Amino acid sequence: MSSNQIVIRKKNPATRCDICHMSDQFDSDTETCRRCCNVPIPINATYNPPGITPINEVKSFQQFASKFVAYSFILMVGALALTILSGMLKIIPLAIIFAVVSFLLGSAFIISLGIFALYMVGTLLASIIQSIYDSLRARS
Numbered sequence: 331m332s333s334n335q336i337v338i339r340k341k342n343p344a345t346r347c348d349i350c351h352m353s354d355q356f357d358s359d360t361e362t363c364r365r366c367c368n369v370p371i372p373i374n375a376t377y378n379p380p381g382i383t384p385i386n387e388v389k390s391f392q393q394f395a396s397k398f399v400a401y402s403f404i405l406m407v408g409a410l411a412l413t414i415l416s417g418m419l420k421i422i423p424l425a426i427i428f429a430v431v432s433f434l435l436g437s438a439f440i441i442s443l444g445i446f447a448l449y450m451v452g453t454l455l456a457s458i459i460q461s462i463y464d465s466l467r468a469r470s
C-alpha cells in the first residue's frame with residue numbers, strides 16, 4: 331500500500347457544524363445547524379460577484395492580445411523581407427503581393443497594439459480610480 335492511500339475504517343455521523351464548528355445548535359439527525367442554516371453559501375468556489383471579472387479571464391485576454399501583437403509583427407517583418415527579396419530578384423507581381431500582405435499585417439499590428447495599449451491604460455486608470463475611491467471611503 332502506498333503512503334498516499336487513505337483507508338476509512340469507520341464513518342461517524344457529523345456531530346458539529348461545518349460552518350461554525352460548534353455542536354450546541356447542531357442537530358446531527360438532520361445535519362443542520364440552527365445558527366448557520368440561513369448563512370448563504372456560494373454554489374461553487376469560482377463564484378464571482380457581478381461586476382467583477384474573473385482574474386483568469388483578464389489574464390487569458392492579455393496573453394491572447396500580446397500573442398496576437400507579437401505574431402502580427404513577426405509576420406509583417408517576414409512579409410516585408412519577402413517583398414524586398416522579390417524586388418531584388420525583379421519578380422514584381424510577387425513583390426506587389428508581399429507589399430500588400432505586409433501592409434495589411436502592419437495595419438493589424440498597429441491597430442491591435444493600439445487597442446492593447448488602450449486596454450492596459452484603461453485597466454491602470456480603473457485601478458487608480460478604485461484606490462482613490464477606496465481611500466476616500468475609508469476616510470469618511
Ligand SMILES: [Zn+2]
Binds near residue numbers: 349367
Ligand atoms: Zn453552525
